[in-house]
Amino acid sequence: MPFFLLSASSSARETATEIFIYSNLSVMALFSQFFHSKGFSSVEIGILMAVTPTLSVIANPFWFKRSSRKGGPSVMGTLSFVSAIVVWGVFLTPTFESSLIAMSLFAFFAVSVIPISESVVVPSLRSKGKRFNRARAFGTIGYSATALISGILLSRGFVIIFIIASVSLLTAAAVSRTYPSKRILERNESEMDSTPLPIEFYLLVLAGVASITVGAFGSTFLPLLTSEMGYDLSSAGFSFSLMALSEVPFLFFAEKIIDRIGNTRLLLVGIFATGLRWFLTSIAPSFPVFLLFQALHGINYIVVYYSVTNFIHKNFEENKATRALTIYWMSTMGLSYLLGSVLGGVLIRAFGIRRMYTIAGILGMVIAASFSLLFAALRTRGRFINR
Known part of the structure; x- marks a missing residue:
C-alpha cells in the first residue's frame, strides 16, 4: 500500500475511503434505471429499490455490533470485499423474484459500507486534528465523477456500472487495511452512558x-x-x-x-x-x-x-x-x-x-x-x- 495512505499527518487515507465508498453509492443510484431496462414496473422497481433501506434496519445494528468487537477497519474491509462480489448477482438475475433475492443479499452487506467506514474515518481524522467536512467533500467529488463516467459509458451496456461498483468496493477494501486494527473492548454497564x-x-x-x-x-x-x-x-x-x-x-x-x-x-x-x-x-x-x-x-x-x-x-x-x-x-x-x-x-x-x-x-x-x-x-x- 502506498506510503501516503499510511501517513499519520495526512488525510489521504480518509479522503480515499470517502471517494470510493461514495463512488459505489453513485452506481447504486442507477439501479432503478437498470431495472427499468429489464421491463420491471414502477411498483416492482420501487420494491427492489426499497430492499436496501429495509435491510438497513437489520444490517446496521448487526454490523455496528460486530465493529465494536472486531474493529471498524476489519468490518469495513469485509463489507466492501463481499459487496464487490455479490453485486454481480443483481446483474445476472433475469426475473423480478430472483432480482429481489440478489438485491437482498447485496444490500445486507452494502448498506453498511458508508456508516461503518465513516465511523472509522471521523475518529481517525479527529486524532490528527483534521475536520471531516473536507474529506467528505472529496467523497462527493468521487460520487460526481463516477456518475458522469457511468452516464457517458452507459450506452455500451449496463454491465459498466457493475464493473465500476466492483472496482470501487475492492479499492475501499484495500484502503481499509491501512487503518490500524483496533478493537473496542466491551465495557461494564456502569461505564455505559444510558441517559x-x-x-x-x-x-x-x-x-x-x-x-x-x-x-x-x-x-x-x-x-x-x-x-x-x-x-x-x-x-x-x-x-x-x-x-x-x-x-x-x-x-x-x-x-x-x-x-x-x-x-x-x-x-x-x-x-x-x-x-x-x-x-x-x-x-x-x-x-x-x-x-x-x-x-x-x-x-x-x-x-x-x-x-x-x-x-x-x-x-x-x-x-x-x-x-x-x-x-x-x-x-x-x-x-x-x-x-x-x-x-x-x-x-x-x-x-x-x-x-x-x-x-x-x-x-x-x-x-x-x-x-x-x-x-x-x-x-x-x-x-x-x-x-
Missing part, C-alpha cells in the same frame, strides 16, 4: 426523516422521470453527477455556515429546498433547465445530513453519539428510503410520475413550514434551545 437522548435530537431526526423521504422519492425515480420526459439515456448519469458536484461548495464551508445560522435553521433550509427542487423539476421545459434545477441538490440532502450529524458529534460523548448515529442511520436510510421507494412506486402508478413530482415538491415545502412553526413554538416555551 435518554434529548428531545432536540428526536425532533431533528423526525424532520430529517420527513425531508429525506421526499428526497429519496425524487432520487429513486429520477431515471424514470428522465425517460418519461424523453431525455437521452445518459441524462440520469449527468443529473446525478451535477447533483453530487453541487454539494462541494457547502461542504467546504459547512462549519462556518453552521456557526453562523445554527443546526435547526440550516435543516429547515434543506427541507424547503428539497421540496422546491422537485416542484421545479416537474415543470422543467427542457433538459438544460431540468439539469439546472438539479443543482439545488447542493442544499438538499447534504444540508439535512450535516446539520443532524453535526449536532450529534458536537453535543454527545462517544457512546451516546454512537447510539444517536445508529438511530439516525436506521431512520433516514431505512424508513425514509423505504417510504420513498415503495410508496413512491405505488403513487406513480396511480397519479403519474410528473404529477407525483409536483405533489412531492409541494409536500416538501409544507413540511419545512410546519417544522419551522413547531421549532419556533417550542423555543418560545424554552423547551428547544438549539438554534
